[in-house]
Amino acid sequence: MKKIIPALLAMVLVLVFMLPAFGQEDIVELKDPAFTAPKRPAAVFKHDEHNELAQIDDCTPCHHEDVDEEGQFIEGDPDYKCADCHTVEKGNGTPLQLAYHKMCIDCHTEKKAGPVACGQCHVK
Amino acid sequence: MFNEIYELVTGPLAWIGWGIFLLGSVYKLASLWSLAKKKDTSSIYYTKAKFGLRSIAQWSLPFGTLGWRETPSVTVVTFVFHICLILVPIFLSAHVILWEEWFGVSIPALPNHVADVMTLLVIAGGTFFAWRRFSVPEVAFVTSGHDWFVLGVVVAPFLTGFLAYHQIFNYEVMIVLHVITGIAWLALIPFTRLSHMLVSWYSRAYIGSEFQGVRHCKDW
Amino acid sequence: MKKPVFDRKIEDIGLETGTSRLTPEKIQETIQNVLASETGAKLKVYHDTCVRCGLCSKACHYYVSHDGDPTYSPVGKVVQTMAVMIDKKGKVDADFIYRAAQIAYTECNLCRRCIHYCPLGIDTGYIMSMVRRICHKLGVTPQYIQDTAHSHSATMNQMWVKDDEWIDSLLWQEEEARDEFPDMRIPLDKEGADIMYSVIAPEPKFRTHLIYQAGAIMHEAGADWTMPTLHGWDNSDMAMFSGDFEIMGRLKRDHFERAQKLKVNRIVMGECGHAFRSVYDQGNRWLGWADYPVEVVHSVEYFADLLRTGKIKMAQKVKGPITIQDPCNIIRGRGLMEDLRYVAHAIADEVIEMTPSLEHNYCCAAGGGVINCGPPFKNVRVNGNKAKADQLRRVKEQGVDLCLCPCHNCHGGLEDIIHSNELGIDLKFIGDIIYANMVKTKAVEE
Ligand code: HEM
Ligand code: SF4
Ligand code: SF4
Numbered sequence: 001m002k003k004i005i006p007a008l009l010a011m012v013l014v015l016v017f018m019l020p021a022f023g024q025e026d027i028v029e030l031k032d033p034a035f036t037a038p039k040r041p042a043a044v045f046k047h048d049e050h051n052e053l054a055q056i057d058d059c060t061p062c063h064h065e066d067v068d069e070e071g072q073f074i075e076g077d078p079d080y081k082c083a084d085c086h087t088v089e090k091g092n093g094t095p096l097q098l099a100y101h102k103m104c105i106d107c108h109t110e111k112k113a114g115p116v117a118c119g120q121c122h123v124k
Numbered sequence: 125m126f127n128e129i130y131e132l133v134t135g136p137l138a139w140i141g142w143g144i145f146l147l148g149s150v151y152k153l154a155s156l157w158s159l160a161k162k163k164d165t166s167s168i169y170y171t172k173a174k175f176g177l178r179s180i181a182q183w184s185l186p187f188g189t190l191g192w193r194e195t196p197s198v199t200v201v202t203f204v205f206h207i208c209l210i211l212v213p214i215f216l217s218a219h220v221i222l223w224e225e226w227f228g229v230s231i232p233a234l235p236n237h238v239a240d241v242m243t244l245l246v247i248a249g250g251t252f253f254a255w256r257r258f259s260v261p262e263v264a265f266v267t268s269g270h271d272w273f274v275l276g277v278v279v280a281p282f283l284t285g286f287l288a289y290h291q292i293f294n295y296e297v298m299i300v301l302h303v304i305t306g307i308a309w310l311a312l313i314p315f316t317r318l319s320h321m322l323v324s325w326y327s328r329a330y331i332g333s334e335f336q337g338v339r340h341c342k343d344w
Numbered sequence: 345m346k347k348p349v350f351d352r353k354i355e356d357i358g359l360e361t362g363t364s365r366l367t368p369e370k371i372q373e374t375i376q377n378v379l380a381s382e383t384g385a386k387l388k389v390y391h392d393t394c395v396r397c398g399l400c401s402k403a404c405h406y407y408v409s410h411d412g413d414p415t416y417s418p419v420g421k422v423v424q425t426m427a428v429m430i431d432k433k434g435k436v437d438a439d440f441i442y443r444a445a446q447i448a449y450t451e452c453n454l455c456r457r458c459i460h461y462c463p464l465g466i467d468t469g470y471i472m473s474m475v476r477r478i479c480h481k482l483g484v485t486p487q488y489i490q491d492t493a494h495s496h497s498a499t500m501n502q503m504w505v506k507d508d509e510w511i512d513s514l515l516w517q518e519e520e521a522r523d524e525f526p527d528m529r530i531p532l533d534k535e536g537a538d539i540m541y542s543v544i545a546p547e548p549k550f551r552t553h554l555i556y557q558a559g560a561i562m563h564e565a566g567a568d569w570t571m572p573t574l575h576g577w578d579n580s581d582m583a584m585f586s587g588d589f590e591i592m593g594r595l596k597r598d599h600f601e602r603a604q605k606l607k608v609n610r611i612v613m614g615e616c617g618h619a620f621r622s623v624y625d626q627g628n629r630w631l632g633w634a635d636y637p638v639e640v641v642h643s644v645e646y647f648a649d650l651l652r653t654g655k656i657k658m659a660q661k662v663k664g665p666i667t668i669q670d671p672c673n674i675i676r677g678r679g680l681m682e683d684l685r686y687v688a689h690a691i692a693d694e695v696i697e698m699t700p701s702l703e704h705n706y707c708c709a710a711g712g713g714v715i716n717c718g719p720p721f722k723n724v725r726v727n728g729n730k731a732k733a734d735q736l737r738r739v740k741e742q743g744v745d746l747c748l749c750p751c752h753n754c755h756g757g758l759e760d761i762i763h764s765n766e767l768g769i770d771l772k773f774i775g776d777i778i779y780a781n782m783v784k785t786k787a788v789e790e
Contacts, residue, residue, distance in 0.1 A: 160386070166634075190461065191399055191461035198399060202397075256398070262401040262412065263396065265415065265420050266414070266417075266422075266423045317394070319392055320393040323392075323393055324464040324465070327465045330465065331465035339677050339678055341675070341678070343460065
């Protein structure tokens with residue numbers, strides 16, 4: 001027993017440190033840690049595959065900082081997290097969940113391609 | 125392909141459905157009211173808010189009336205069925221997100237597992253009613269195709285919604301079916317027995333007033 | 345489930361000759377006419393919204409007494425009659441009309457018990473009375489009740505009582521009563537009296553002693569009262585139940601106008617239920633009165649008042665427990681249950697209630713004109729009210745030998761039920777008991 005607990009702890013630690021490494025390699029889902037109690041499985045999103053398919057080269061509009069006078073997104077730094085500006089709780093501006101939903105669904109609707117209904121992204 | 129269909133059913137079709145529901149309800153109530161003013165003036169005359177509200181309040185209590193007490197199983201199922209039927213479509217978290225995204229209104233949402241149970245209760249209630257229509261002689265005798273149709277229409281969005289949420293069978297097919305049956309549910313309210321949702325308030329208030337006001341007797 | 349066939353057709357000469365004269369065109373036209381001109385949103389709402397849940401079934405004594413036969417449930421009766429007429433836009437045949445008439449006239453007492461059961465507040469009694477209205481307009485009515493309607497129309501009373509016979513009956517009862525109360529009068533046409541006392545025509549016809557008793561009680565109480573010699577004295581109203589609303593209106597107008605001509609303060613009416621319904625509920629509305637134009641006091645209220653104020657005192661009370669029949673038209677129809685309880689406890693040592701009672705009482709199955717459909721349909725109401733027989737049997741087992749029954753129809757109905765079930769319970773009007781047991785200060789010494 002006394003040996004098992006440290007062994008388990010070590011394993012957990014290793015796993016925890018490995019996670020960001022995975023993320024950097026290839027984003028597979030939008031698991032934003034800002035959502036402390038998510039109600040659905042994280043949305044499936046393969047960053048590179050998505051952009052290749054959708055033929056997107058720019059980082060805007062997804063990665064943006066604020067909007068200009070005409071309401072267009074200003075290019076942003078991909079190193080920033082969405083949650084740095086968009087809060088989970090309602091405050092000023094678009095709340096985080098709505099920001100994600102609008103960003104994906106509005107574009108998919110406009111392009112008539114890509115998932116638009118809940119279960120298409122939040123796959124069980 | 126899916127995107128086009130989804131856009132169609134959540135766009136134009138939904139607008140048409142809501143339009144039929146809202147305008148149809150207004151039309152239904154207005155036409156009944158004008159008919160009542162022509163033909164049922166005495167019924168209007170005797171209807172009083174005080175008695176009507178008293179009657180509605182009493183009938184809103186499970187087991188609060190003789191009728192509710194006589195068939196307890198139906199009473200329990202009817203109350204649970206209707207409460208869930210009304211609350212789930214409005215406060216389901218997925219719908220709450222849509223209210224926000226489409227109309228910018230934000231309302232609190234039911235926790236998912238609660239909504240899930242409530243959906244199952246609606247389906248179970250519907251199954252119970254279907255069983256009655258088959259097996260209970262006084263219900264079977266008066267049941268017609270219309271009643272089956274209405275029951276089917278009402279339960280269908282809950283069944284498809286449940287299957288879609290749990291991603292059982294093909295999700296894309298299920299979600300489209302869910303939206304279509306949900307819209308049918310709404311659009312059929314003014315034109316079928318489901319119109320009891322709109323007018324039973326008045327028929328209850330009227331008979332309550334006849335009893336309490338004219339007949340000096342409670343109607344429960 | 346296959347719809348059970350209607351296999352209880354009863355031969356009645358009125359229904360038979362009536363249906364034999366029908367043509368499909370006449371049926372359709374009549375139904376369409378009544379639906380379009382005499383019904384409105386009320387019937388439409390009942391028809392459109394009834395969710396066919398069957399909850400009303402257990403309300404109906406016919407359904408209960410036939411062990412849950414669904415063709416006798418309130419909604420079951422609607423789907424066999426009005427619902428079809430509406431759905432088929434009047435395209436039904438003569439056999440259908442016969443069946444509809446038999447159901448509406450003899451298998452529903454318009455007792456409205458089912459309203460305590462329907463969550464949507466659907467008034468099946470109203471629907472059945474509109475079926476009767478259509479049958480009446482088609483000339484398809486049971487012979488006996490039609491005869492009473494004819495009598496109403498020709499004589500303004502229900503029993504073909506001629507003008508002189510009426511006055512004769514009153515004078516005869518006065519004479520009889522004067523042996524007991526030397527100063528007693530039945531004041532005729534006394535203008536400006538406080539009370540006009542009105543009865544139903546079966547009283548002078550079959551139950552004249554009730555007039556004697558009423559006279560004795562009025563006399564003992566020192567009431568300022570009168571009875572009219574002319575038409576308008578009969579408060580009964582079978583036309584209301586046969587669907588002949590035009591005659592119903594004439595009758596009620598005649599009754600009220602008689603009281604107005606006599607310039608009385610109020611009408612006190614004998615122990616009758618349906619006549620009361622026709623003054624506070626149906627006849628008055630046909631005439632455009634929200635309530636009655638002259639205050640109408642039912643005997644139950646009147647007796648309660650006499651006993652409360654001490655104008656009548658009881659010399660003795662009935663020994664042993666009695667039970668109470670709550671007549672639909674004065675209890676569920678007009679809330680006189682408290683007064684009736686007061687009277688019952690004032691005249692009897694002990695009261696044992698039937699279950700259910702008060703506003704949840706079961707009808708006697710004679711009401712709503714059913715007993716007036718006559719002998720062909722006697723078994724319909726007797727077999728259709730095993731529920732009442734069971735109620736009575738239960739109180740009988742607790743020692744009840746007497747049932748207080750302040751309604752003529754209930755008397756008729758319960759009498760047959762008690763007889764055919766050999767229950768051995770006596771039926772009494774309140775007036776019977778008060779007359780027999782009151783303190784008689786104005787009577788001759790015995
Ligand atoms: C909010 C007002 C409403 C009231 C007061 C109401 C009342 C009732 C009542 C009293 C019953 C009969 C009970 C029973 O069958 O056991 C009933 C049945 C039913 N109601 Fe409602 N209801 C309302 C709204 C709705 C709505 C919005 C729907 C769905 C669109 C609905 C669908 C049904 C169905 C399908 C039945 C029949 C169940 C069966 O097959 O027996 N109701 N309702
Ligand atoms: S007899 Fe009474 S309970 Fe039965 S259907 Fe008629 S009104 Fe309703
Ligand atoms: S209880 Fe009311 S709604 Fe239900 S079947 Fe009877 S009349 Fe129709």
